[in-house]
Amino acid sequence: MKNLKTVVLSNQEISPGYYRMRILAPDYTRLAKAGQFIMFRVQRSLLPLLRRPFGIFRTGFMPADCETMPPKEFIEIIYKVVGGGTEIMRELHHGDSVEILGPLGNGFEFGEPGEEKVLVGGGIGLVPLYMLAEKLVEESRVRLYMGGRTRDDIITVTEFERLGVRTHVSTEDGSVGDTGLVTVGLEKKLQEGGKMTVYACGPMPMIEAVEKICRRYGVPLQVSLEALMACGVGACLGCVVKGAGHSDSTPSYLCTCKVGPVFDAKKLDWGNSPEQSVGNCGGCQ
Template sequence: MQFKAMVLSNVELSPGYFRMRMTAPQELASSAPGQFLMLKVNDAIDPLLRRPFGLFDVGSFLPEYAGCGAQVYCEILYKVVGKGTKLLSALHHGDLVDLLAPLGKGFDLGPAGEEKVLVGGGVGLAPLYYLAKELKNRGEKVRLFAGGRNRDDILCITEFERLGVETYVATDDGTLGERGFVTQVLEPHLAPGTRIFACGPTPMLNAVAKMAQKSGVPCQVSMEAYMACGVGACLGCVMKGANHTEETPDYRCVCKDGPVFDSFELQWS
């Protein structure tokens, strides 16, 4: 769907990181964790392209927003890294943005009874919160492993804990949680009966995928990529599939075939 959304709140959580809540049509309530939206900041020519953002949360309207003319809200997490996100950070309650949503393929929640392990960092935690919410609604056991360069990259841990998610944190400089990479904290907890869901920087996903393969654990990864269209038309976000060779190319569109993939579907360096 393409629709106009009204900004309800736009809060800076940590230096450079924001959480935005917007109105949404009722149909968005059927979106799946791992799907994303394409957002156009304003009606100007510059910036021309929409920006992709994972759905952090989708929910029924809160009483404090009664009268806004919408029944559902959606939220995103984003980091200010360029012109588009800088303009986004300046929006306030009542401003309008243009959205395409929901897009892409979401997470397969897997069978009940498994231990669900979520791995992410920075804005990569966005789709994992929506996923954790759905898993806890099913009564699943969920653990979160969050990593970042420092404490400023660790977002919304309290929200995960309120859901009843057991959380582990690692930072490169040791300013929050254990010192080191999040994969170091994760490895001792991998065992048969575990299923991994990961989202974050490609090097982290690469490491998590290799650990999952070594441990024989199912693993889904939500990939990040630059996108122009979000619907598989521009082919600007392609990745190499596991069977890719120069003789027999195997490319996957992150926007249409993903952004969630089984880690065994992709070719990792």
């Protein structure tokens, strides 16, 4: 993990309200694991005071500007504009200074080679699944169930298809793919049986529904959680969730930024869905 003062290489809107930013990031192709994230700070602005967490969508190399220069190593993040921080980010251009701390968190486990891998992404939750898919297709058949409210939320699916991933899209308004929730397709898949592992990232209600389905069919599940984060390195306790077996007499709290953001679903407390418990003062920016 290191703090890197660097620059934006590109920043483009890829669907209404969704942006893809490429950032110069030496060493990240070697260091970053699927499921890890960065804490991002806009350098030219005092606000927002805190860094914002974003999953790493992918890493790569760009051709050098001239023959004597090495290729430029980059990461891409994809973000949805939801508030003050992402409003500032959407205004960034090629050459603007930014600061990233990372790669952070644990990343996904790849499961057993050969068994089928099933990815479930809800909206922007698709982001950490791309690097995972890149890795999994080397040894397994991989399927992606991608869901969103409308067609605007369905992003980068063709890039998964180019990797050889079989994709199933659903939207709540039926504007693209099947009409309904992403979990309908997932449940049909699990009903077929066979050895598989499920990986999910998306809004909490989706994650909870996926967990219930996987538990019913006895299928291993890894979830990537998006808790509110202030520091990203285990210092503020702003991102804790309840661990399996948590009770008032034997409390169990897990830091999403340090122990996660990826968890084996069995290690979390689903009795009361994993929720933030301490640390967020409400005034943090």
